[in-house]
Amino acid sequence: MKAGEILVIDLFAGPGGLGEGISSCTTGSGIKPFDIGISVEKEPSAHKTLTTRAFFRKVANNPVARSDYYEYVRGNLSRDELFSSYPEKAAAAFEETLHEPRALGEHNDQIHQRIRDLVEEHKGFKVVIGGPPCQAYSLAGRSRNAGIQDYKAEDDQRHFLYKEYLQVISIAQPEVFVMENVRGILSAKVDGKVMFPQILDDLKQPGKVTDTEGILGYKIYSLVVDAETPENPSYAKSSDFLIRSELYGIPQARHRVILLGVREDINGIPTTLDKAEQYPVTVKSVLNDLPPLRSGFSKLKDDGEEWARIIALHEKRLNKIFKQSNKVELVDELNLTPLLGLPRKSTEHSNINEALIPEPLKSWLLDEELGYVLNHDTRGHMVKDLLRYAFCSAYAQLNNGISPKSKDFPQELAPAHANWNTGAHADRFRVQSANKEATTVTSHISKDGHYFVHYDPRQCRSLTVREAARLQTFPDNYLFEGNRTQQYVQVGNAVPPFLAKQIANVVLKLLSDI
Known part of the structure; x- marks a missing residue:
């Protein structure tokens, strides 16, 4: 597997937790095969965080540029000064995040065209990742909605943002996709009908939903439970798709639904995640x-x-x-x-x-070169x-x-x-x-x-924001932009990067065996 051989299309990216973990995955020889081509995020402060991190990834192997990044996060260098010192890398970071906040469903022309261009240019594997916003599915969100007069789930477009995800799959036709959402998606209803079985059916046949001809279907796998019939995966219950993060080295009881879609022409069966040797991490x-x-x-x-x-x-x-x-x-x-x-x-x-901190999480989180604590105020x-x-x-x-x-x-x-x-x-x-x-x-x-x-x-x-970020497994050198309230929102909405890295290992093994 070569560096950058796997194109990553990151949707509903937030501050970049899922992308951070996947792009950090390495082969046994230290090569990073996952390359983020586009990250789509509509919230301005999260988009700024996303762009800053994209820049850091692009300069991380340059000791001088890395040192300048440290000067920026310490407040000794402005963001404009940092970016102007490395104009090509800064331009690439802005291109990766579409230069400004963008939202699927609102800016589809620009987003879809960029994805088409990337797919046309790229000759290797493609992976789509992301989690459609979960407010309509979460238990807390549904409780709030119940208090809204005349609220109708069938009229709430947030229930159907996953179809924007399907549209991108129909365009990119990736070998693999990873879709994350809250556990409430398993029980959410529209018109009195539980939505999750329909979502699974739609993900299996994205071309049918988007009315696009010639699109192959997908097999949907759990990352934690072996399929009863691996060649044509099926599961006894919807909760088989639920990942309990604390079992996988995350210091947090974060229970999320994560679906692994594998294109039907791919000859290979993904493995499941390995439980951590030590848990819980306190x-x-x-x-x-x-x-x-x-x-x-x-x-x-x-x-x-x-x-x-x-x-x-x-x-x-x-x-x-x-x-x-x-x-x-x-x-x-x-x-x-x-x-x-x-x-x-x-x-x-x-x-x-x-x-x-137990290993391997300790090496993932700490950066001894940094010598500084970011986002740590009360x-x-x-x-x-x-x-x-x-x-x-x-x-x-x-x-x-x-x-x-x-x-x-x-x-x-x-x-x-x-x-x-x-x-x-x-x-x-x-x-x-x-x-x-x-x-x-x-x-x-x-x-x-x-x-x-x-x-x-x-x-x-x-x-503090940094303590919450530690519990979410963001590396210490990961700077959250915006004011403190915005930083808290970004951290709370993110996918734990250390869990995403483990998912990337599953994807890498699958694609490497093809």
């Missing part, structure tokens, strides 16, 4: 080497000494609360004393040698929420990593929410426990930190 093992930080205040002037004073008051209240619980014998083991002198932002990675929280965060972190320490439900909170810490005691939002506050894998990192992290409380009560805060 939150603490992935985050412990990052600089400790304190939170800020959302409605008070930021002041480190005032923060320490308030957290110290919380320490006294929590000690009293826990001594009244049935865990009184363990309370003395708690250390809730606030860490003094903490900043809200730190770029110093002085603890990199103390990283507990948001502000309400004082009362900081007390609840500290309670959550301490409770998990006393209860083997279990995060408290609303029923576990003392009345004095209960928020003024009408549904607090109904059970509807029993886990409104949730700690990411030190000794477990994280729960699913979602774009909700951009709204508040209640579901993403740091395990250390002495820092008393929610996760």
Whole structure:
């Protein structure tokens, strides 16, 4: 297999998680056969991230250019200065991401023409990757939709964005495609009918759906369950397509549907993913080497000494609360004393040698040349929420990593929410426990930190963008552009790159054996 022999067409790319993992795949001799020809993304900040990363990939083997990239992410060089120093590589990065945000369904003329050009120029294998936006399929999205007056699923075009994916398959006719989506796609309904079987049928015959003649069909494989009849794959249940990421070395219980389509003329049966030798990969093992930080205040002037004073008051209240619980014998083991002198932002990675991350994830995440921590600053929280965060972190320490439900909170810490005691939002506050894998990192992290409380009560805060990115397995040198809220959204919507790399290995083996 030669370098760049496999053309990758990346749709609904987000900040590039799926593309990052696939393009990083190497052969045994170190060759990178996957080459991203086009990445399509409509959200401006994600598109900027995507373009920056495309540039980095193109200059990564040039020590001088790589050093200049580090100067950019450290804030010592502007993006324009960086790109103007390497105009050919910058131009190629912009061409890869279509120069500006683009959306399938809105800019099809430009997108489809670019894909046609790439397919005509490329003489090797082709792979289409991507996950159509999932808001209409996700359980949370469906809950929101149910509250919209006169909402009809059959009128929500987001249910049918996968057909844009089919249109690209009909144009590119790739040997393989990889399609990712939320687990809610397995149960989503339109007109009372579960959509997933129809989606599978459509993916098997894209030409029929797009009314394009001469298009070969596809066999749809699971990446985690062996097909009952490999030559003509079928599966006992829809959930056989569900990947539980924590079983594959991802420090997060991210459960996603990922379909592997293989063109019917390809003689080969894909393997399934190998489970990680060590799992779960815990939150603490992935985050412990990052600089400790304190939170800020959302409605008070930021002041480190005032923060320490308030957290110290919380320490006294929590000690009293826990001594009244049935865990009184363990309370003395708690250390809730606030860490003094903490900043809200730190770029110093002085603890990199103390990283507990197991291999091979450690080598994937860390970049010892970088010497800097990107996107690692905290948001502000309400004082009362900081007390609840500290309670959550301490409770998990006393209860083997279990995060408290609303029923576990003392009345004095209960928020003024009408549904607090109904059970509807029993886990409104949730700690990411030190000794477990994280729960699913979602774009909700951009709204508040209640579901993403740091395990250390002495820092008393929610996760930073970099910590969320670590749990999503983005390499430390992966810069997220845009403001902090936009960065959180990008991370929450992404595919874990380290999982994508493993999927790429399956695809590479299949194509290499042809």
